[in-house]
Structure formats: structure tokens, C-alpha cells
Amino acid sequence: MENLNFNDIFKSSILEKTSSFSVVDSLIGLLVAFAVGLFIYWVYKKTFSGVIYSHTFNISLIVMSMATALIIMGISSNVLLSLGMVGALSIVRFRTPIKDPMDIVYIFWAIVSGILCGAGFIPLVIIGSILIGAVLLIFVNKIKIENPYLLIVKYNDISIENSIEHVVAESSQKHTVKSKSVMPGDDFEITYEIRVKDSELGFINNISEMESVKSAVMLSYDGNFTA
Known part of the structure; x- marks a missing residue:
């Protein structure tokens, strides 16, 4: 039986994955996700036309962008982890009703931005967010629609x-x-x-x-x- 030393005990695939982990790339992705989330926050506040403005919902859009980017970074280099993450997320049930269809648009925008930031498509998420924000600002604030x-x-x-x-x-x-x-x-x-x-x-x-x-x-x- 071979003798085990201290280094052998702590050798694991986790340490090997950590060594290939890029802190700089991860920080850039999270910072861009935060910046895009702030932009979504600002656009939502400017285009909100309801009666009761939900500040907590707007903040959740920022966190949603960053959390989605974090998930994509974690599963991008590990197939088994990605399958496990899909299984874990499949049991999550959100029971908060979404009454305004535009809120669904902002939620989808935040999730897509987080996915692109986590995957490293920084120029795409910046250009796409600018164009989406411009469309929302123009069509929601500038174009007057007479409701019946x-x-x-x-x-x-x-x-x-x-x-x-x-x-x-x-x-x-x-x-x-x-x-x-x-x-x-x-x-x-x-x-x-x-x-x-x-x-x-x-x-x-x-x-x-x-x-x-x-x-x-x-x-x-x-x-x-x-x-």
C-alpha cells in the first residue's frame, strides 16, 4: 500500500478546474452584466407607465443579469455541471404573477443579457442592449397610443x-x-x-x-x- 502525503489528499478535480479558472474574464463578464443591468434598470424606470412602480422588481433585473452570467460561467466548461444545473433549475417554480406583458420583456432581456455576458459575447450584449433600450424609449415614451x-x-x-x-x-x-x-x-x-x-x-x-x-x-x- 502506497503512503499518502498531504498533497495527495487534497488533489482533486476541483483544484484542477480552479487552476484553469480565469478571474479577469469572470470579473469582466460580471461587471458588464452589472452595467447592462443598470441600463435595463434605467430604461424600465423611464418607460414605466403604470400606477404603482415596483422598485424591488427593477432591482431584481440587475441581480438577474449578474446571476445568469454567473451560472453560464460555471457550466460553460463542465458538461456534467450543466446537466445538473438544468435539473436543479427545472424544479424551481415562480408563483409571482406578471400582470404587465412589458415586465416579461424586461425579464427576458435581463436573462438574455446575462447569458451573453457569461458566454463572453460582450460586444453583442452591449450593441443589442443599446438597440433594445432605444426601441423601448421611442415606442413607449414618444409614440402616443390612444387606448379605448x-x-x-x-x-x-x-x-x-x-x-x-x-x-x-x-x-x-x-x-x-x-x-x-x-x-x-x-x-x-x-x-x-x-x-x-x-x-x-x-x-x-x-x-x-x-x-x-x-x-x-x-x-x-x-x-x-x-x-
Whole structure:
């Protein structure tokens, strides 16, 4: 039986992989991922158009870029490690709902940037991020899109429907009836999808002041509606 010395005990494939590990390349990749993450952070803050801005979600985009780059660096030189990482990540389940489709775009952007940084495609991730950021800044902030509205009118006299229709037609660029229902007590409810002229919403007051109209409600409409 051969005698084992101190060096033989600590010889392992881990040390061999560490010797081939490039600290400089890894630092460059992580720093670029951090810089791209900061750019994504800034673009998201500039293009956010919702009501409640989530600062923690925006910060998570930076961490997501760096963490993805770190994973790619770790598995790029080891096939077994890459298979194990895929298996480990496959059991992860994210239950936080993503309500805005644009948030999915930013998440995908952060992940792709991290992958490219980890793989060493630094010029590609920089050029791609600049172009993506420019597209988002132009199309989200500069181009104005007129979203439609839903007008919900409740009334108890069917004879005023023509009057309501006349006011809606005069005050909107385009309108369509989304639904109409008869409620208990001989009450009626009609829902219009309308595009107003120059954001003029004063006509809703004229409708609410009509005789037999019980209520008139205007809602912002994102295209999804269930009758």
C-alpha cells in the first residue's frame, strides 16, 4: 500500500478546474452584466407607465443579469455541471404573477443579457442592449397610443337608448356595443367600447344627467373584457 502525503489528499478535480479558472474574464463578464443591468434598470424606470412602480422588481433585473452570467460561467466548461444545473433549475417554480406583458420583456432581456455576458459575447450584449433600450424609449415614451375606454350605462327606461347612442356617437371617434343586459327590476345595462376625441370625457356628464339614467361609468380598457 502506497503512503499518502498531504498533497495527495487534497488533489482533486476541483483544484484542477480552479487552476484553469480565469478571474479577469469572470470579473469582466460580471461587471458588464452589472452595467447592462443598470441600463435595463434605467430604461424600465423611464418607460414605466403604470400606477404603482415596483422598485424591488427593477432591482431584481440587475441581480438577474449578474446571476445568469454567473451560472453560464460555471457550466460553460463542465458538461456534467450543466446537466445538473438544468435539473436543479427545472424544479424551481415562480408563483409571482406578471400582470404587465412589458415586465416579461424586461425579464427576458435581463436573462438574455446575462447569458451573453457569461458566454463572453460582450460586444453583442452591449450593441443589442443599446438597440433594445432605444426601441423601448421611442415606442413607449414618444409614440402616443390612444387606448379605448369602456362606458357602462345603467338605466331603467329602454326608450332613452337612442339618446344615449346619439351622445356617444357625437362624442367619440369610434364606438361599438360590447354587451347589453337586462337586470332584475326592469333595469338595463349597456356597455360601449369607445375611442374619444382628444381625451374629451365631458360627455359622460351629459349621459348621467339624462332622465332614467341611474349611473354612467367610464373605465380604461386594455383590450380584455368578459361580459
